[in-house]
Amino acid sequence: MAIGILAASDLIKSEKVSNYIMMGELSLDGNLQPIKGALSIAIKARQEGIEGFILPLENAREAAVVDTLKVYGVETLSEVIDFFNGKTELKQVIVNTREEFFTKVNECDEDFSDVKGQENVKRALEIAAAGGHNVIMIGPPGAGKTMLAKRIPTILPPFTLREALETTKIHSVVGKIDRNTSLMTQRPFRSPHHTISDVALVGGGAFPQPGEISLAHNGVLFLDELPEFKRQVLEVMRQPLEDRTITISRAKFSVEFPASFMLVTSMNPCPCGYYNHPTKECVCGPGIVAKYLNKISGPLLDRIDIHLEVVPVPFKKLSEHSATEPSLDIRLRVIKAREIQSHRFSGNDGVFCNAQMSSKMIRQYVDLDETSSNLLKNAMERLGLSARAYDRILKVSRTIADLEQCKNVESHHLSEAIQYRSLDRESWGG
Ligand SMILES: Nc1ncnc2c1ncn2[C@@H]1O[C@H](COP(=O)(O)OP(=O)(O)OP(=O)(O)O)[C@@H](O)[C@H]1O
Ligand SMILES: [Mg+2]
Ligand SMILES: [Zn+2]
Incomplete structure (x- = not known):
């Protein structure tokens, strides 16, 4: 807003202003305080074909993640005025997103x-x-x-x-x-x-x-x-x-x-x-x-x-x-177990891992043989597990099998999964 007023009153003599987006919280002394949402604004600015983004120094690295957009970090309003009047150049903030990301991600x-x-x-x-x-x-x-x-x-x-x-x-x-x-x-x-x-x-x-x-x-x-x-x-x-x-x-x-x-x-x-x-x-x-x-x-x-x-x-x-x-x-x-899952769910929109399976998908991907079915049935009765435990056990046993790279869910996968239902047991708290 401040730049707009200055440009309208001819204190900034530059056509360049309209190529830039400028954000910052202006203090009474002309200093600029940080803003929120710099990254989202930068992404939008790039989409709109804007050339540069001038914003408080504190936010500059965050916005500079968006490559192809020129990002300048400034501390005072007067730096911006001098820039548009051709008195100084602003130093562009450059972040090598990929390099920085991949060295720090581990x-x-x-x-x-x-x-x-x-x-x-x-x-x-x-x-x-x-x-x-x-x-x-x-x-x-x-x-x-x-x-x-x-x-x-x-x-x-x-x-x-x-x-x-x-x-x-x-x-x-x-x-x-x-x-x-x-x-x-x-x-x-x-x-x-x-x-x-x-x-x-x-x-x-x-x-x-x-x-x-x-x-x-x-x-x-x-x-x-x-x-x-x-x-x-x-x-x-x-x-x-x-x-x-x-x-x-x-x-x-x-x-x-x-x-x-x-x-x-x-x-x-x-x-x-x-x-x-x-x-x-x-x-x-x-x-x-x-x-x-x-x-x-x-x-x-x-x-x-x-x-x-x-x-x-x-x-x-x-x-x-x-x-x-x-x-x-x-x-x-x-990671290995997740790879098996992304392969499994590649045709299912919005499902990436076993926890997200619907009841229908559980029936499809957890195919128990007779021994395993009986084991589960007996365990449910013996431990007094509630019906809601049933699907959860199947999902978790699918993951245990995936960790072992087993195609089918076997009884030892099931028996481990059954252990993870403490709160469903009738005996809990009794
Ligand atoms: N297995 C362990 N190995 C190493 N340090 C442990 C272990 N268990 C507990 N500690 C130590 O005990 C401290 C307390 O653990 P923590 O705060 O995680 O317990 P908590 O179960 O969350 O307890 P609370 O119910 O009081 O929140 C930890 O900061 C850690 O220093
Ligand atoms: Mg605690
Ligand atoms: Zn107690």
């Missing part, structure tokens, strides 16, 4: 090898990552649930450039890209506190903004202490979990934000935290454990394929210096 501060023991939990998280399955971890305080969850992005397949752009765009809209970053190179791990509002979680507001589920797009959304979240907040997540996108409607328009994420949740098994604990005694009265679980809505639980009990590692094991497998090795197996 860097990670955290690693699965930081976690001692917990072999069975890591195995289950590998399955979850391989099939895109949502997970709930149940365990006492200090068992390492948060630590494990944080490391899940390190075993997911690395970002593709397209995914990185999609996710960066969303973070850019809410102004969450710092000045040294051009493109996000790690899958997001979002961990909102349980006091979060439904608007902050799924997005909204008078001028709709993306929420946590969209910031977690192509990454992990971690809801720690699930029963502490307000029930109504969890309810609003059901539709986007299904559709992998969220539509926010207003009277005159509606916006759609992508929201395809892996949901990872954790909870203590009971209010005191020590139900089923190997050494400590649970002090919760009868019925309390089941009631605690009931705080999580059934329909949400329905969308979680893997239930995992996390038992703390004994102190002796924690202090051992034994070698543990690095994330990179696990990730390689996950």
